[in-house]
Amino acid sequence: MLRIRVLSSSVYYESFVAVIEAGSITAGATSLGLPRPTVSRHLARLEADLGVALILRTTRRITLTSAGQQLYDRVRPLLHEWADLEAQARDAADRVTGSVRISILPLVAVSMAPVLRTLREQHPALSVEVVANVRLVDLRSEPYDLAIWAGEPRDPELVSRTLAAGRVGLVASPAYLESQGCPREVSDLQDHALLRGHSGSSRPRVWWPLLDGGRFRVSGSFVANDAGLLREAALMGLGVALLSDLNCETQLRSGQLVRVLPESVGTTAALRMLVPRRTLLPTRVRVVMDAVAQWYGGVLGWDGQRPFLET
Numbered sequence: 237m238l239r240i241r242v243l244s245s246s247v248y249y250e251s252f253v254a255v256i257e258a259g260s261i262t263a264g265a266t267s268l269g270l271p272r273p274t275v276s277r278h279l280a281r282l283e284a285d286l287g288v289a290l291i292l293r294t295t296r297r298i299t300l301t302s303a304g305q306q307l308y309d310r311v312r313p314l315l316h317e318w319a320d321l322e323a324q325a326r327d328a329a330d331r332v333t334g335s336v337r338i339s340i341l342p343l344v345a346v347s348m349a350p351v352l353r354t355l356r357e358q359h360p361a362l363s364v365e366v367v368a369n370v371r372l373v374d375l376r377s378e379p380y381d382l383a384i385w386a387g388e389p390r391d392p393e394l395v396s397r398t399l400a401a402g403r404v405g406l407v408a409s410p411a412y413l414e415s416q417g418c419p420r421e422v423s424d425l426q427d428h429a430l431l432r433g434h435s436g437s438s439r440p441r442v443w444w445p446l447l448d449g450g451r452f453r454v455s456g457s458f459v460a461n462d463a464g465l466l467r468e469a470a471l472m473g474l475g476v477a478l479l480s481d482l483n484c485e486t487q488l489r490s491g492q493l494v495r496v497l498p499e500s501v502g503t504t505a506a507l508r509m510l511v512p513r514r515t516l517l518p519t520r521v522r523v524v525m526d527a528v529a530q531w532y533g534g535v536l537g538w539d540g541q542r543p544f545l546e547t
Contacts, residue, residue, distance in 0.1 A: 246315075246318075247278060248278045248279070248281055248282040248285070249282065249311050249315060250268065250315060251264065251265075251268065251270070251274075251275045251278035251279060251282075252278070252279060252282055252290065252307070252308070252311070253308065253311060253312050253315055254267050254268050254275070255275065255279065255291070255298065256291075256298075256300065256304075256308050257312075259297070259298070260297070260298060261275055261276055261279070261293075261298070279291060286303075286307075288301075288303045289301050289303070289304070290303060290304035290307060291304055313514070316514075317514060317516045320516055320517075320518045321516060331359075331361055332359040332361065332362050332519055332520050332523050333361045333362065333520070334362065334363070334518070334520040335362075335363040335364070335365065335520070336362065336363070336364050336365070336381045336382070336520050336521055336524045337365045337367065337379060337380050337381050338364065338365065338366045338367065338380065338381065338382055338383070338384065338524070339367050339369045339372075339373045339375075339380045339382075339383040339384070339385075340366055340367070340368055340369070340383070340384040341368070341369070341370070341384060341385060341386060341463075341507075342368040342369075342370060342462060342463075342464060343462075343463050343464045343482070343483050344384065344482065344507065345366060345368045347531075347532075348366050348528075350531055351524075351527050351528055351531045352364055352366070354527050354530075354531070355523070355524065355527050358523075358527075359523060362520055362523070362524075364524060367380070369383075370434070370461045370462055371438055372385050372387075372389065372510075375394060375510060375511065375512045376391075376393060376512050381511070381518075381520075381521045381524070382509060382510060382511045382521060382524065382525060382528075383509070383510045383511075384399070384507065384508070384509055384510075384528070385507075385508055385510055386480065386482070386505050386506065386507050386508070387505065387506070387508075388506075388508075389508070389510055392513075393512060393513045394510045394511070394512060394513060395510070395511050395512070395513050396508045396509065396510050397508060397509045397510075397525075397529060398506045398507070398508050399506075399507045399508060399509055399528070399529065399532035400482070400506070400507045400532055401504060401505065401506040401507070402480060402481035402482055402485075402504070402505060402506075403480070403481050403502055403503075403504055403505070404445070404478060404479065404480045404481070404502050404503050404504065404505045405478070405479070405495055405496075405497075405498055405501060405502035406444075406476050406477070406478055406479075406495065406496035406497055406498075406501050406502065407470055407476070407477055407479050407484055407487075407488065407493040407494065407495055407496060408470055408473075408475065408476045408477070408493065408494065408496050409470060409471055409472070409473045409492065409493060409494075410491070410494055411473045412429075412470075412473040412474070412475065412476070413494065413496070415473070416428060416429075418496065419476075419496055419497055421497070421500070422446070422452055422497065422500055422501060425452075425454070425476065425497075428475060428476050429456060429457075429458065429474060429475030429476065430454050430455065430456035430458075430475055430476055430477075431456065431458045431460070431466050431469050431470060431474060431475045431476065431477035431478075432454060432455075432456050432458065432459045432460075432478075433459070433460060433461065433463060433466055433477075433478065434459075434460075434461040438461070440459040441454065441478070442454060442455070444478050444501060445501070445502060445503040446500060446501060446502075447499070447500060447501065447502055447503070456475065458474060458475060463479060463480070463483045464483070466479060466483075467479055467483055467484050467487065467493075470484075470493060471487065471492055471493065476496055478501075478502075480505045482505070482507060507532070509525060509528055509529065509532075511525065
């Protein structure tokens with residue numbers, strides 16, 4: 237009897253979550269493909285069964301009560317996991333279907349081509365969409381399954397796996413340093429054109445890191461949120477940029493760029509694969525994660541000597 241009650245009540249929870257996510261009973265009913273009166277009855281039955289008000293209804297909008305908010309926060313991930321479990325059960329053991337959407341840094345997006353080739357060969361029914369983003373998307377609210385990002389995620393609800401690591405430091409073109417002089421110490425940078433990127437808060441950087449763990453304030457009239465553009469600006473002799481090896485190692489090895497103050501300025505950076513913290517990952521997401529980890533870790537790797545990416 238308990239099993240029957242749980243299964244029969246699940247439709248009430250589905251209606252509840254759909255209404256909250258859609259913003260109204262009418263919109264929630266539309267998303268479920270159900271009549272509005274049916275969804276209204278589901279909500280009323282759920283409140284009656286629980287003995288507590290979940291939603292405050294007005295003519296213009298709905299508002300969650302404290303109990304409703306707590307229930308929504310607990311039920312929503314469970315319903316998504318249940319849907320994923322059903323989807324996995326429907327998939328044949330040797331056939332991965334569905335779609336996976338990946339957010340990736342623009343400067344490493346091209347490196348996904350071999351991964352896509354492998355996935356196409358091994359799982360031809362799987363659809364993969366790669367979207368280049370200069371920001372870290374919200375994997376819990378935006379329509380992405382995983383992200384490839386440089387830096388430490390601040391959200392404790394994200395699980396990260398390090399794909400590769402390298403250094404971040406100052407670089408400039410030989411032509412720029414020949415015309416403007418090479419900085420000998422950090423204070424000399426105030427007399428140079430500094431090419432600034434964006435910080436994790438998507439604002440122009442005002443601090444650059446020191447190897448001893450400190451930092452120093454920077455300013456400059458050139459700001460870009462794309463590391464590839466900063467690299468090109470440095471190559472054109474427009475100034476000194478703070479870049480990671482994964483963005484400019486090839487240019488450093490060829491001599492098109494040279495390191496500036498390598499003993500004083502810089503830090504380390506890691507390229508990470510991020511997914512929401514969940515008890516159950518769909519098969520389609522797991523096979524993509526495995527392919528990404530195998531390519532970045534096994535084929536490219538990082539040993540501190542060879543470039544992370546050839547660009």
